[in-house]
Amino acid sequence: MKDKVKGLVVGVLLGSLLTGATAFAGTNTKISVVMENVKMMFNGVHKSTTQSIVYNGNLYVPAKTAAQTMGESFTYDGKTKTASFGAKTGTFKYLDEVSYARIDGKTNRLYFKNWTNPEGLKFTIAGQKYLHGIGVILDEPYSYDDQTISIDYNLNGGYKKLTANIGIDDYTRNSTNSGSLIVKGDGVELYRKDDMKGGDMPESINVDVTGVLKLKIVFEATLDNGRQIDIVLGDAKLIK
Incomplete structure (x- = not known):
């Protein structure tokens, strides 16, 4: 469209x-x-x-x-x-406006709607800016145990789809690291994207979450040696 x-x-x-x-x-x-x-x-x-x-x-x-x-x-x-x-997607909520259940990993490396340094910096994948979404900073230099961060949501079976555009933020488009994004529903892997690299175009995802009680989104860096990579879940929506 x-x-x-x-x-x-x-x-x-x-x-x-x-x-x-x-x-x-x-x-x-x-x-x-x-x-x-x-x-x-x-x-x-x-x-x-x-x-x-x-x-x-x-x-x-x-x-x-x-x-x-x-x-x-x-x-x-x-x-x-x-x-x-175009076609209506039904009633939805932006994921960054839904209360999460918990975050595992460095909570201060996960951002909602935009980055905060500088304040208000928009998530951007291959030049495409997003007004909504989740961004995660992984494998920062001089930092440890920041290879994986995950966030959980209690959906309680109230949604049918998770849609978003995923990719590497332009800030780390030259990183030699790569990343993965995994979506799990009640412990079962529903979607997985590996080998995400800076400069790649955003990829649209459409994950069936019908009947899912607990949703987990996992962000992973392939390396853990100070080669920062920022993963973005842009325009993420939960559709009823």
Whole structure:
């Protein structure tokens, strides 16, 4: 989905249908716009022509039309003010916003949502930044017993899927170390990714956690000799 919309500017027009040359913003400020018939092209193919708005040099097209042009569905939830392109994933919680049961290993090497040095530094894998996720620093120089860190969650059978993008943070993209990420449900290995190296593109995971009571996520460095490597679980979600 992200690849489809990359480089395409889409203005979401919601609410009343605009039939004149003047529209009103949410603050009741009067603005002047131009209505134009615009060809909707995708990958060089003419998909549709729709009446659109040009305002301040920006093109705004109906969200539903834009989605259909790209072969995606579109829904809008007025209660939550949420516009959804593509298939819905169902109700979910970001993993970094779920209370964990315990952490094994150096607790001060595990971070939620972003790094703290410097404050607010986003998790980044091959240039892709994440607003949510978990990051772990392993095998720091002059540190010991920091090859493995794990985190447990009590799911109590309340979720169906764990999804995320995993990889090595760009800060350690030149590390000669490599890492592993293991997901276990009630002691059974559900997913494993070994030989994760800096510079690799993020890999999407979709792990079935239906009926799982206790979820364990294990982060491991292959070496334990001071060759730091930072593993990221980006945009991690628990889906009901």
